[in-house]
Amino acid sequence: MTYELSKHAHDLATALGVALYSDLDDESYAQANVLSGQWRVDTVPVTDVRTYYIALHELGHVANPPAGTVSEFPDELRAWLWAVESALVMPDNETRVFMACKLAGYRSLRSEFHWRGQPEVNDLYDALVASLR
Numbered sequence: 001m002t003y004e005l006s007k008h009a010h011d012l013a014t015a016l017g018v019a020l021y022s023d024l025d026d027e028s029y030a031q032a033n034v035l036s037g038q039w040r041v042d043t044v045p046v047t048d049v050r051t052y053y054i055a056l057h058e059l060g061h062v063a064n065p066p067a068g069t070v071s072e073f074p075d076e077l078r079a080w081l082w083a084v085e086s087a088l089v090m091p092d093n094e095t096r097v098f099m100a101c102k103l104a105g106y107r108s109l110r111s112e113f114h115w116r117g118q119p120e121v122n123d124l125y126d127a128l129v130a131s132l133r
């Protein structure tokens with residue numbers, strides 16, 4: 001199963017035209033960046049559903065590039081939604097808890113003032129929750 005998930009992440013990267021490197025030791029450094037006009041995603045090896053979703057989340061940033069220079073709460077919602085919609089398997093319980101923690105972190109850390117008053121953010125959030133049912 002792990003092999004299929006890893007291969008799928010790389011297939012999605014190929015379809016998006018992004019270089020995917022899955023050799024990080026520390027998942028907190030997983031990120032999508034534009035370097036010299038070319039998207040690059042760095043993540044940890046895909047060893048289970050959760051690490052598969054980490055890779056897909058970063059690819060989701062490529063599929064839905066942020067409007068600003070810094071990724072904000074709506075961008076994170078879009079990236080997770082894209083991951084759920086693109087994945088071969090639904091997130092397991094460990095992955096759902098992980099996603100919920102990440103989303104709570106984005107909100108409390110820096111994005112609250114930006115996403116409040118943006119109705120589409122509520123729609124995105126509702127779509128993400130609905131996609132997990």
Ligand SMILES: [Zn+2]
Nearest residue numbers: 061071076079
């Ligand atoms: Zn993100």
